[in-house]
Amino acid sequence: MNLQTLKSEVIDFSKSIGIDKIGFASADTFETLKGRLLMQQALGYQSGFEEPDIEKRTNPGLLVPKAKSIIAIALAYPSKLKDAPRSTKEDRRGIFCRASWGKDYHDVLREKLAKLEAFLKEKSPDILVKSMVDTGELSDRAVAERAGIGWSGKNCAIITPEFGSYVYLGEIVTNIPFEPDQPVEDQCGTCNKCVDACPTGALVQGGQLNAQRCIAYLTQTKGFLPEEFRQKIGNRLYGCDTCQTVCPENKGKDFHLHEEMEPDPELAKPSLKPLLTISNREFKEKFGHVSGSWRGKKPIQRNAIIALAHYKDDTAVPDLYKLMKEDPRPVIRGTAAWAIGKIGHAESEEFLQQQLETEEDSDVRKEIETGLKLLRT
Incomplete structure (x- = not known):
């Protein structure tokens, strides 16, 4: 041979x-x-x-x-996302990363x-x-x-x-001994844009990542998102592209070479409020074929709640009330309590106070107390 x-x-x-x-x-x-x-x-x-x-x-x-x-x-x-839907006051949108x-x-x-x-x-x-x-x-x-x-x-x-x-x-x-190719010379040089732009400082230095602080990782976790990262996550539902979008080597790079990789704009930038009540079956049918679905709907729903708080979306408050009263998952109830406080409706104080009296989960109670503090500041 x-x-x-x-x-x-x-x-x-x-x-x-x-x-x-x-x-x-x-x-x-x-x-x-x-x-x-x-x-x-x-x-x-x-x-x-x-x-x-x-x-x-x-x-x-x-x-x-x-x-x-x-x-x-x-x-x-x-x-680049062609025909991307716009996020409006009535219809706030989240974003899945390009991957x-x-x-x-x-x-x-x-x-x-x-x-x-x-x-x-x-x-x-x-x-x-x-x-x-x-x-x-x-x-x-x-x-x-x-x-x-x-x-x-x-x-x-x-x-x-x-x-x-x-x-x-x-x-x-x-086990075939193919002749190896030559590595490509590093061309980052003195450019440090990605390190400087990282929202959470996860890029400790060029080429070294603290994954525990990386938004791409944090969006995939299933527990409560530490409060220091909630503002940083913005409207991201899965992943983060900041360190790629600021890279000069990526300027003007947009390739549409594979039909199966073409994004559906409604899935890449979905409406946030419908995600709060999506069933497992609906989630699988709608998002099951994309890589961002691998951890199930819970992280996506938690991130959607945080995104609505980021937008201070008044119209989402009734949906968040409903989650607090009816959702069996502590992470969802607690994150909703925090979001209600972040959105800042004065009349929400009475609701959160009532929930505090009936809530048994200690983590959720802490989030309700945080929500109340946010309302009072």
């Missing part, structure tokens, strides 16, 4: 199935990454969504016996990787492969950086010369 010919054939095939960029890397242990991950762990900067075993995250040989190389792929996604526009990118990339796997097995029946996207053991970013897909930006995203950082990443670990 001529490896150079096979590599060329893999590249050609990848283009034929709509892969926008492909690169090849060695399957050597990611020693530098290992040190960084250990430091992140010690500092408590991890999100908890990662693979917990750092050895698996940094040693491809633990995933595929006699791993020799990794094939990295990238697919470009849109950055949750269109069909769930995990599914899109897995389909591409499955086709690539089948092609490789057809060429070499004895090949060993393992594919992964986002939730796999390896760091997609570290693999893509080594494979020359792009450089690792200060915003902790891979930045490609062609598509900026608006790319989804995936990889295949294999």
Whole structure:
């Protein structure tokens, strides 16, 4: 088997199935990454969504016996929303980040990787492969950086010369020793715009992220959102794009290359009030195909309540009263109490006082007391 010919054939095939960029890397242990991950762990900067075993995250040989190389792929996604609905006083809107526009990118990339796997097995029946996207053991970013897909930006995203950082990443670990590609030179230079613009200071410094403070992570949590972050979240329902939108490398970058990634404007910027009472079935039918639905409706509903408070939406107060009286989930009742206080209707004080007398959950009671304080200031 001529490896150079096979590599060329893999590249050609990848283009034929709509892969926008492909690169090849060695399957050597990611020693530098290992040190960084250990430091992140010690500092408590991890999100908890990662693979917990750092050895698996940094040693491809633990995933595929006699791993020799990794094939990295990238697919470009849109950055501009066409025909975006306007948020009005009567119809306030939330926003899903760009990574949750269109069909769930995990599914899109897995389909591409499955086709690539089948092609490789057809060429070499004895090949060993393992594919992964986002939730796999390896760091997609570290693999893509080594494979020359792009450089690792200060915003902790891979930045490609062609598509900026608006790319989804995936990889295949294999026992075929493909010749590795050259990494791309870091081009962030002295630019620090992403670090300066981060709403919560989650970018501790260029290339170092405290995930516990990152809005993209916080929007996916299911408990009470710490109060210091509630103002920062604004109208975001899932994810955060600030560190991408301020990046000069992303200026003018907007690619609509994949039909399945095209966003439905009504789902990317949905009306907030209907989200408060959406059923599980309705949520699954409406949002189940987007990546932002993976944690279920509860975080989205909590974030919608915070967004309504951000807008100080008077028209939402009756809906928030209803949630406080009827919703069985403490996080929703408590967040609604805080939002009522934030919106600031004087007549809401009597309602919150009544709820305080009947509420049994201690966390919700604290939120009601906070809501009352906000009304009285």
